[in-house]
Amino acid sequence: xxxxxxxxxxxxxxxxxxxxxxxxxxxxxxxxxxxxxxxxxxxxxxxxxxxxxxxxxxxxxxxxxxxxxxxxxxxxxxxxxxxxxxxxxxxxxxxxxxxxxxxxxxxxxxxxxxxxxxxxxxxxxxxxxxxxxxxxxxxxxxxxxxxxxxxxxxxxxxxxxxxxxxxxxxxxxxxxxxxxxxxxxxxxxxxxxxxxxxxxxxxxxxxxxxxxxxxxxxxxxxxxxxxxxxxxxxxxxxxxxxxxxxxxxxxxxxxxxxxxxxxxxxxxxxxxxxxxxxxxxxxxxxxxxxxxxxxxxxxxxxxxxxxxxxxxxxxxxxxxxxxxxxxxxxxxxxxxxxxxxxxxxxxxxxxxxxxxxxxxxxxxxxxxxxxxxxxxxxxxxxxxxxxxxxxxxxxxxxxxxxxxxxxxxxxxxxxxxxxxxxxxxxxxxxxxxxxxxxxxxxxxxxxxxxxxxxxxxxxxxxxxxxxxxxxxxxxxxxxxxxxxxxxxxxxxxxxxxxxxxxxxxxxxxxxxxxxxxxxxxxxxxxxxxxxxxxxxxxxxxxxxxxxxxxxxxxxxxxxxxxxxxxxxxxxxxxxxxxxxxxxxxxxxxxxxxxxxx
Amino acid sequence: xxxxxxxxxxxxxxxxxxxxxxxxxxxxxxxxxxxxxxxxxxxxxxxxxxxxxxxxxxxxxxxxxxxxxxxxxxxxxxxxxxxxxxxxxxxxxxxxxxxxxxxxxxxxxxxxxxxxxxxxxxxxxxxxxxxxxxxxxxxxxxxxxxxxxxxxxxxxxxxxxxxxxxxxxxxxxxxxxxxxxxxxxxxxxxxxxxxxx
Numbered sequence: 195x196x197x198x199x200x201x202x203x204x205x206x207x208x209x210x211x212x213x214x215x216x217x218x219x220x221x222x223x224x225x226x227x228x229x230x231x232x233x234x235x236x237x238x239x240x241x242x243x244x245x246x247x248x249x250x251x252x253x254x255x256x257x258x259x260x261x262x263x264x265x266x267x268x269x270x271x272x273x274x275x276x277x278x279x280x281x282x283x284x285x286x287x288x289x290x291x292x293x294x295x296x297x298x299x300x301x302x303x304x305x306x307x308x309x310x311x312x313x314x315x316x317x318x319x320x321x322x323x324x325x326x327x328x329x330x331x332x333x334x335x336x337x338x339x340x341x342x343x344x345x346x347x348x349x350x351x352x353x354x355x356x357x358x359x360x361x362x363x364x365x366x367x368x369x370x371x372x373x374x375x376x377x378x379x380x381x382x383x384x385x386x387x388x389x390x391x392x393x394x395x396x397x398x399x400x401x402x403x404x405x406x407x408x409x410x411x412x413x414x415x416x417x418x419x420x421x422x423x424x425x426x427x428x429x430x431x432x433x434x435x436x437x438x439x440x441x442x443x444x445x446x447x448x449x450x451x452x453x454x455x456x457x458x459x460x461x462x463x464x465x466x467x468x469x470x471x472x473x474x475x476x477x478x479x480x481x482x483x484x485x486x487x488x489x490x491x492x493x494x495x496x497x498x499x500x501x502x503x504x505x506x507x508x509x510x511x512x513x514x515x516x517x518x519x520x521x522x523x524x525x526x527x528x529x530x531x532x533x534x535x536x537x538x539x540x541x542x543x544x545x546x547x548x549x550x551x552x553x554x555x556x557x558x559x560x561x562x563x564x565x566x567x568x569x570x571x572x573x574x575x576x577x578x579x580x581x582x583x584x585x586x587x588x589x590x591x592x593x594x595x596x597x598x599x600x601x602x603x604x605x606x607x608x609x610x611x612x613x614x615x616x617x618x619x620x621x622x623x624x625x626x627x628x629x630x631x632x633x634x635x636x637x638x639x640x641x642x643x644x645x646x647x648x649x650x651x652x653x654x655x656x657x658x659x660x661x662x663x664x665x666x667x668x669x670x671x672x673x674x675x676x677x678x679x680x681x682x683x684x685x686x687x688x689x690x691x692x693x694x695x696x697x698x699x700x701x702x703x704x705x706x707x708x709x710x711x712x713x714x715x716x717x718x719x720x721x722x723x724x725x726x727x728x729x730x731x732x733x734x735x736x737x738x739x740x741x742x743x744x745x746x747x748x749x750x751x752x753x754x755x756x757x758x759x760x761x762x763x764x765x766x767x768x769x770x771x772x773x774x775x776x777x778x779x780x781x782x783x784x785x786x787x788x789x790x791x
Numbered sequence: 792x793x794x795x796x797x798x799x800x801x802x803x804x805x806x807x808x809x810x811x812x813x814x815x816x817x818x819x820x821x822x823x824x825x826x827x828x829x830x831x832x833x834x835x836x837x838x839x840x841x842x843x844x845x846x847x848x849x850x851x852x853x854x855x856x857x858x859x860x861x862x863x864x865x866x867x868x869x870x871x872x873x874x875x876x877x878x879x880x881x882x883x884x885x886x887x888x889x890x891x892x893x894x895x896x897x898x899x900x901x902x903x904x905x906x907x908x909x910x911x912x913x914x915x916x917x918x919x920x921x922x923x924x925x926x927x928x929x930x931x932x933x934x935x936x937x938x939x940x941x942x943x944x945x946x947x948x949x950x951x952x953x954x955x956x957x958x959x960x961x962x963x964x965x966x967x968x969x970x971x972x973x974x975x976x977x978x979x980x981x982x983x984x985x986x987x988x
Contacts, residue, residue, distance in 0.1 A: 199814040199824050224831035306831030329825075329852075362852035363814060363826040435851040442849055514855035532857035534875045535914045538906035540868055542899070543801065543892045545835035581835065585897055654832070743896070750893045752836050767933040768803075 202330035202359040207232035209337030214375035217259035219252040222655035223271030224306035225360035226299035240374035248626040249274035260290035263378030287396040293341035294350040302511040312480040324352035328434040330364040412462035416454025423447040426471030476500035549753035550770025552720035555694035557589040563704035575599035577620035597627030604640040622652035635713040636685035649722035688714035697777040732769040739783040793846040800865025802834040805937030810841035815960035827852035871907040882917035882949040935976035942980025
């Protein structure tokens with residue numbers, strides 16, 4: 195055993211290693227990505243780790259491994275579970291042989307997600323137990339407990355950390371010796387084949403297991419009552435940490451029910467808590483999952499405050515201040531808010547495409563190529579390139595979910611005759627869920643242009659390999675899949691492949707693709723700047739700059755700013771010499787120079 | 792000992808590594824550490840901050856308003872953004888460099904360089920101001936700015952760690968081939984602080 199400062203995601207990975215996991219799959223997504231990255235860095239022999247093509251394939255791979263008796267884990271962000279919902283719902287009936295943990299990271303805020311959906315609902319919907327860690331050190335311990343529970347009840351088990359657990363660090367006591375458990379092997383039996391008769395029987399068994407698991411949970415160390423006065427607080431997840439700090443800071447006498455397994459609720463423990471308090475405040479981020487269950491059990495015997503009574507919100511991330519105000523109001527103590535200082539108006543600093551990002555060049559070329567078509571709609575997708583929505587590019591009109599750009603474009607062009615759509619999609623998203631949309635476009639002869647922004651990585655989440663990169667997560671060579679060949683195999687006939695930094699060629703490729711009747715594609719291929727070494731050259735503005743700021747106004751490159759003399763300055767520590775700005779400058783003031791001169 | 796430290800900057804400036812080194816230093820001394828980081832979309836040039844809470848288990852990972860003892864500001868506006876996070880008697884090291892977001896150049900919002908500096912000076916009793924970029928370049932790589940600022944913070948005496956502790960923590964957190972250049976950056980920062988005090 196040794197203490198180590200771990201990020202929550204690292205703690206989850208290390209917890210899985212100490213629990214004897216041998217197969218781990220997943221698809222990158224904030225805030226879950228670092229779990230698999232930690233497993234890859236740890237390089238424990240006997241553990242097979244993969245970035246799968248999407249969450250559905252990842253969950254199925256982990257399920258197959260658990261069928262064969264291995265301990266398996268699958269990781270994803272909350273919206274990824276929507277993609278994996280189909281296998282999940284059947285798997286809860288079929289069950290597993292080896293322990294299987296499904297890690298789904300929720301993102302209250304949201305910081306980096308389309309939705310604030312609450313995975314605890316999914317667990318309840320699928321009748322599967324869920325652990326809800328309040329800290330990295332608890333997440334570490336929960337992983338082992340989740341594997342044990344999974345094997346005991348032959349069901350997959352959820353671990354649902356949130357951003358402030360995933361991306362928080364804490365001192366964690368780590369067991370030193372990893373020991374992957376060997377798989378017992380796949381045993382043939384009718385239970386693996388889901389037929390209606392089996393479903394009926396399994397559904398009944400599943401319902402019975404809920405009660406047994408609830409009983410077990412009432413004695414589990416993650417669920418506890420901290421005794422105090424007749425007023426109580428029930429808290430789960432990160433909210434428990436805030437509650438703890440508020441109680442300590444204001445010296446409050448409250449009885450606290452800490453819930454580490456919000457579903458199935460530890461019924462006996464909850465009843466004990468409810469009988470020891472008259473009124474309570476339920477503190478949990480996102481939906482009132484705990485609150486609804488406590489309301490049901492209490493059946494009017496307690497006065498219960500929370501989201502249903504508008505004491506706390508369902509949306510957004512909780513904070514010390516928000517919980518402090520709710521708790522102090524609940525106990526009837528008035529405390530003056532800390533005095534705040536006046537801060538001068540601060541600039542908004544939204545995330546932007548990096549200096550030298552090839553997506554900027556692709557967006558700009560597509561914009562120039564389509565500038566005469568006022569009705570053009572630009573359908574975006576999920577990835578760094580969603581940032582193409584910001585001024586001055588303004589090249590993302592829609593963004594829904596992974597892979598939806600290509601199909602949303604088809605719907606728009608059907609409904610509004612004469613409207614042409616360009617659907618932008620990244621390479622990793624293309625493999626994840628873009629291909630079925632391409633097939634539909636060809637099948638329906640949709641009049642759209644598909645722009646694949648191929649930067650050879652999964653960039654937004656920090657650069658994970660995918661089926662097009664020619665290597666696996668574990669660094670082994672893999673047969674690379676070619677996007678152009680896939681498009682052709684799907685029946686797209688008009689395909690052009692360009693380097694987006696070759697400005698004129700790219701504009702021309704987009705013009706021709708847009709003019710083409712029926713589905714067309716442009717593959718804009720250039721590596722993410724995070725993958726390349728900075729070249730010895732940079733672009734520099736010379737004295738002929740007239741200060742028209744066209745470069746900044748057209749491109750919004752973060753390497754550019756306006757100097758005190760009103761002329762443009764390029765920050766040479768971030769310039770990648772992508773040369774796009776030189777194509778925009780009307781007076782040719784932006785020249786290639788040696789970085790060190 | 793219990794100390795809350797906030798590190799603020801712009802995505803890409805290396806606040807995460809600075810936070811990791813401080814965590815490691817605390818861990819080596821046997822202190823419990825909680826941190827919270829901004830990871831994800833905001834890393835692409837957005838506002839980022841790292842919160843560290845050293846020496847107590849029963850606190851949340853995010854520093855409440857008016858609870859931070861120390862601020863290391865990597866950029867002027869981002870330092871000012873944290874003013875209400877600080878205790879009235881907090882100490883700070885602030886890099887006076889201004890990274891003007893592109894939306895300001897596009898006439899969306901303002902960047903009030905002088906106002907931020909005076910707000911920081913007015914509200915922080917023990918504040919140290921440094922132009923760290925030239926020292927990072929002198930060390931051999933502009934990207935060592937984070938380590939220059941750590942060195943300066945230790946030299947200025949605002950951190951609960953000494954130079955030796957941070958150097959040892961750096962050895963655990965930085966790749967061997969980049970260690971020399973970062974050690975130089977650390978030294979330049981620490982020296983600059985000693986010269987200023």
